[in-house]
Amino acid sequence: xxxxxxxxxxxxxxxxxxxxxxxxxxxxxxxxxxxxxxxxxxxxxxxxxxxxxxxxxxxxxxxxxxxxxxxxxxxxxxxxxxxxxxxxxxxxxxxxxxxxxxxxxxxxxxxxxxxxxxxxxxxxxxxxxxxxxxxxxxxxxxxxxxxxxxxxxxxxxxxxxxxxxxxxxxxxxxxxxxxxxxxxxxxxxxxxxxxxxxxxxxxxxxxxxxxxxxxxxxxxxxxxxxxxxxxxxxxxxxxxxxxxxxxxxxxxxxxxxxxxxxxxxxxxxxxxxxxxxxxxxxxxxxxxxxxxxxxxxxxxxxxxxxxxxxxxxxxxxxxxxxxxxxxxxxxxxxxxxxxxxxxxxxxxxxxxxxxxxxxxxxxxxxxxxxxxxxxxxxxxxxxxxxxxxxxxxxxxxxxxxxxxxxxxxxxxxxx
Amino acid sequence: xxxxxxxxxxxxxxxxxxxxxxxxxxxxxxxxxxxxxxxxxxxxxxxxxxxxxxxxxxxxxxxxxxxxxxxxxxxxxxxxxxxxxxxxxxxxxxxxxxxxxxxxxxxxxxxxxxxxxxxxxxxxxxxxxxxxxxxxxxxxxxxxxxxxxxxxxxxxxxxxxxxxxxxxxxxxxxxxxxxxxxxxxxxxxxxxxxxxxxxxxxxxxxxxxxxxxxxxxxxxxxxxxxxxxxxxxxxxxxxxxxxxxxxxxxxxxxxxxxxxxxxxxxxxxxxxxxxxxxxxxxxxxxxxxxxxxxxxxxxxxxxxxxxxxxxxxxxxxxxxxxxxxxxxxxxxxxxxxxxxxxxxxxxxxxxxxxxxxxxxxxxxxxxxxxxxxxxxxxxxxxxxxxxxxxxxxxxxxxxxxxxxxxxxxxxxxxx
Numbered sequence: 001x002x003x004x005x006x007x008x009x010x011x012x013x014x015x016x017x018x019x020x021x022x023x024x025x026x027x028x029x030x031x032x033x034x035x036x037x038x039x040x041x042x043x044x045x046x047x048x049x050x051x052x053x054x055x056x057x058x059x060x061x062x063x064x065x066x067x068x069x070x071x072x073x074x075x076x077x078x079x080x081x082x083x084x085x086x087x088x089x090x091x092x093x094x095x096x097x098x099x100x101x102x103x104x105x106x107x108x109x110x111x112x113x114x115x116x117x118x119x120x121x122x123x124x125x126x127x128x129x130x131x132x133x134x135x136x137x138x139x140x141x142x143x144x145x146x147x148x149x150x151x152x153x154x155x156x157x158x159x160x161x162x163x164x165x166x167x168x169x170x171x172x173x174x175x176x177x178x179x180x181x182x183x184x185x186x187x188x189x190x191x192x193x194x195x196x197x198x199x200x201x202x203x204x205x206x207x208x209x210x211x212x213x214x215x216x217x218x219x220x221x222x223x224x225x226x227x228x229x230x231x232x233x234x235x236x237x238x239x240x241x242x243x244x245x246x247x248x249x250x251x252x253x254x255x256x257x258x259x260x261x262x263x264x265x266x267x268x269x270x271x272x273x274x275x276x277x278x279x280x281x282x283x284x285x286x287x288x289x290x291x292x293x294x295x296x297x298x299x300x301x302x303x304x305x306x307x308x309x310x311x312x313x314x315x316x317x318x319x320x321x322x323x324x325x326x327x328x329x330x331x332x333x334x335x336x337x338x339x340x341x342x343x344x345x346x347x348x349x350x351x352x353x354x355x356x357x358x359x360x361x362x363x364x365x366x367x368x369x370x371x372x373x374x375x376x377x378x379x380x381x382x383x384x385x386x387x388x389x390x391x392x393x394x395x396x397x398x399x400x401x402x403x404x405x406x407x408x409x410x411x412x413x414x415x
Numbered sequence: 416x417x418x419x420x421x422x423x424x425x426x427x428x429x430x431x432x433x434x435x436x437x438x439x440x441x442x443x444x445x446x447x448x449x450x451x452x453x454x455x456x457x458x459x460x461x462x463x464x465x466x467x468x469x470x471x472x473x474x475x476x477x478x479x480x481x482x483x484x485x486x487x488x489x490x491x492x493x494x495x496x497x498x499x500x501x502x503x504x505x506x507x508x509x510x511x512x513x514x515x516x517x518x519x520x521x522x523x524x525x526x527x528x529x530x531x532x533x534x535x536x537x538x539x540x541x542x543x544x545x546x547x548x549x550x551x552x553x554x555x556x557x558x559x560x561x562x563x564x565x566x567x568x569x570x571x572x573x574x575x576x577x578x579x580x581x582x583x584x585x586x587x588x589x590x591x592x593x594x595x596x597x598x599x600x601x602x603x604x605x606x607x608x609x610x611x612x613x614x615x616x617x618x619x620x621x622x623x624x625x626x627x628x629x630x631x632x633x634x635x636x637x638x639x640x641x642x643x644x645x646x647x648x649x650x651x652x653x654x655x656x657x658x659x660x661x662x663x664x665x666x667x668x669x670x671x672x673x674x675x676x677x678x679x680x681x682x683x684x685x686x687x688x689x690x691x692x693x694x695x696x697x698x699x700x701x702x703x704x705x706x707x708x709x710x711x712x713x714x715x716x717x718x719x720x721x722x723x724x725x726x727x728x729x730x731x732x733x734x735x736x737x738x739x740x741x742x743x744x745x746x747x748x749x750x751x752x753x754x755x756x757x758x759x760x761x762x763x764x765x766x767x768x769x770x771x772x773x774x775x776x777x778x779x780x781x782x783x784x785x786x787x788x789x790x791x792x793x794x795x796x797x798x799x800x801x802x803x804x805x806x807x808x809x810x811x812x813x814x815x816x817x818x819x820x821x822x823x824x825x826x827x828x829x830x
Contacts, residue, residue, distance in 0.1 A: 183783075
């Protein structure tokens with residue numbers, strides 16, 4: 001009841017959906033205290049494989065038949081999670097030679113892996129050509145370096161052109177297409193680049209067109225998908241043999257904050273049927289690919305920390321935990337957020353307990369940035385209790401400064 | 416030329432002070448191209464040991480005789496740098512068991528090391544007591560756990576009380592004292608806590624009082640130091656045997672942006688004489704300690720990356736480098752900054768070249784957050800050129816998400 005101006009800190013639907021065992025949050029069927037004992041230490045991240053599988057299943061239900069679902073590994077590169085997803089999704093997208101190495105250790109065939117990202121090094125291009133994955137080419141100079149890498153190896157590179165669209169769409173948490181961009185080749189330059197690439201002997205299979213991420217409004221996604229597919233069809237004349245690969249990106253968001261709606265997946269999926277039919281009519285061999293990272297894994301993850309100290313400073317309660325921004329930079333509000341808002345946080349071993357008043361959850365780092373929850377209405381928590389941050393399956397430990405102030409890294413488990 | 420509303424991107428005094436060799440930025444006396452060859456790869460951080468030594472010398476010139484200069488390891492925990500500083504400064508302050516382990520490998524005596532930070536674990540407390548370092552106690556419960564750790568080891572813990580002052584000072588880049596805080600014990604609670612700690616057998620040697628960091632205004636620091644010492648003297652009655660340890664923090668800032676003034680060290684040093692004399696009159700055995708991190712090392716460091724791609728998207732030039740926010744989160748504007756501003760950036764191998772127009776420097780990460788310089792007026796740079804970010808000696812790789820997107824970590828060298 002901290003602050004009358006504040007909305008409730010946690011999305012009620014998130015709380016209602018939490019599995020409970022013995023009055024505790026259940027993760028992978030285990031009460032969180034037992035899971036902490038199984039892991040052997042705190043802090044840790046736990047990802048629930050059943051929730052990941054269920055999310056992929058929901059997508060299959062709503063997306064048009066035959067549309068491919070790819071996983072964008074950058075959202076969560078935990079190797080065990082990639083192994084699990086290799087049996088569920090149709091392909092992986094990687095963003096570095098390091099991620100490529102990791103997914104080549106899964107059963108996913110190389111032909112179903114794509115590699116996007118600006119500034120690929122010659123070594124990465126060679127690694128990708130040798131593996132036989134599809135390069136998403138981000139600039140004309142990269143295309144030339146790719147052709148040279150293929151010549152050095154005596155292998156034909158396979159590539160799609162990443163296109164920076166000639167339109168912009170509003171409503172994305174992060175915009176990655178339209179206007180001037182470091183990503184992709186401006187749409188108006190694509191015909192010339194296609195000609196040059198094919199002249200250099202590159203097997204051009206299609207396009208990767210992506211407009212932004214973390215979108216919660218179905219209509220924005222519907223419009224984006226239609227516009228992306230129209231653009232791909234407009235540019236397809238330059239692709240010898242027609243389109244085989246149309247990666248329309250993702251951008252499906254998940255709710256973090258109490259004011260966030262849940263994306264209406266049924267609307268997004270239903271509206272995609274028309275554009276997909278248009279592609280198939282013109283290019284029967286084309287695979288339409290939706291590439292998702294956060295949407296597949298974000299809601300399956302929990303960050304679990306233990307209260308090390310509880311202190312009251314001038315009336316304000318602080319729960320000092322053994323985890324902090326060194327493990328979960330996003331929850332601290334320090335990775336790209338303009339306004340800091342509280343992630344959903346619960347006292348995992350007191351799930352049913354009523355809130356008793358505002359408390360701030362801070363980590364052990366000697367900086368005021370190390371704030372995991374700011375004056376949230378929480379049950380009375382004590383030293384030894386488990387503070388759990390929900391919606392932590394994407395952009396967690398890999399996106400955090402693990403070495404900051406020299407604390408041990410977080411453990412990750414898949415349950 | 417880019418934007419008439421913009422101030423110049425780089426502080427002119429910073430540029431004027433840069434050492435030059437063969438038309439290139441010289442780091443540790445080496446032209447940056449040769450240094451890159453010596454390191455064997457980009458990206459890398461280079462720290463200039465001569466600049467660090469010079470900075471400590473400047474401090475000794477201006478601070479009152481006998482005032483101790485301690486290094487706050489969290490600013491830059493590179494082991495070779497700590498070894499260098501061990502011969503220059505009077506003590507180290509660490510913020511975790513990991514940092515403690517590292518500095519115990521230097522010649523610095525344990526008695527000159529202090530350990531601050533909320534949420535210290537029992538294991539860390541035992542490690543610190545066994546080492547014989549001074550604990551800066553952050554709460555009454557931590558004091559009790561410290562006493563218990565001493566009993567388990569059969570050793571008397573040595574501690575200073577970290578005090579959250581009963582005043583606030585404006586003008587700090589980051590406020591860490593006054594009001595409600597996760598740091599320290601509220602000043603009004605200190606007398607009772609001192610009594611309890613000494614009753615538990617802890618050897619209490621004094622206080623650690625710190626109000627904030629990254630301050631560029633001398634008068635604010637002068638006022639803070641005076642107020643801190645007055646507070647320490649007010650609280651000293653409760654310290655059996657009188658004060659031996661008065662850590663007044665640091666907070667000395669360095670200029671990052673063209674609008675930043677340089678701190679007037681002479682004024683800060685001169686004004687500290689009176690407060691120091693007051694301490695010595697009342698407590699002849701007291702060491703007055705100034706604890707500095709960023710101020711000692713921040714200006715000695717360079718982050719060196721190579722241009723992998725140069726592209727023009729709808730008229731805007733992008734230099735895509737092999738380094739990015741995964742190595743230098745602070746320069747990307749994503750660690751605690753409310754408004755993103757460009758760090759000072761130069762094309763290191765074309766130091767004398769005139770600016771030809773605005774270019775944005777981006778890293779290889781597939782996210783628009785990976786922006787190292789936004790539309791800066793730079794010389795015409797090409798693939799292979801070296802982009803160097805100045806003022807990169809503090810909160811660099813250790814404060815960055817090295818694993819993000821799976822690229823290799825940055826190398827660090829001390830030259």
